[in-house]
Amino acid sequence: MKKTYTSFKEIEQDLRKLNLQRQIHLEEVKLIKSEFKEELQPYQWVSTIFSAVKKYGTFYLIKKLFK
Numbered sequence: 659m660k661k662t663y664t665s666f667k668e669i670e671q672d673l674r675k676l677n678l679q680r681q682i683h684l685e686e687v688k689l690i691k692s693e694f695k696e697e698l699q700p701y702q703w704v705s706t707i708f709s710a711v712k713k714y715g716t717f718y719l720i721k722k723l724f725k
Contacts, residue, residue, distance in 0.1 A: 663669050 661672075
């Protein structure tokens, strides 16, 4: 997409707009990084493992009851 500018004011507006978009994307990347970092914490692993064991245990118990 090629844009033809007619004034420096238009160029400055587009540059400001692009700079704000860049800052927004940078903040989004920082947020994703911190969320990813939190998910890698050992507490999250233990919680995930515990919920999987609980789910499997419940299914195993139900299976034993119906046999």
